[in-house]
Amino acid sequence: MKTFRKGYTLLEVMLVVIVMAILASITIPRVITIVERSRGAEAREVLYKTYAGYQRYVEDNTSALPAGDTSKWMMLGMSNPNSMTGRFFNYSFTPAGSRYPTSATATRLGIAANTMTINLATGVVTNTSPY
DSSP, X not given: OOOOOOSOOHHHHHHHHHHHHHHHHHHHXXXXXXXXXXHHHHHHHHHHHHHHHHHHHHHHOSSOOOSSHHHHHHHTXXXXXXXXXXXXXXXXXXXXXXXXXXXXXXXXXXXXXXEXXXXXXXXXXXXXXXX
């Protein structure tokens, strides 16, 4: 007489858990990197808009930009990106408070070491990983 068992043995369940743990340990770091890179797209977009606005401003005006950062964004035809909700970066001009900025910088909120900078004269972007 044959007996049919129902369910799984402890060994089978442990093997499944181990395989799932191995797969998770491989995929989770990669997913985190992909998410950070996609958040970096926000910074690239704002920095390129800043560069384009600065180039238009230089072509149309002979005066310098206002000293305050908030006024600079308006003069470049943009709203202040620091007032966006759900943003992942802080945006600033370098040198700060100068009427003649040389670059715009995006600093990752909570991770000050992760920055992205665009040179307003050349449009060259420099960044720190993972962007």
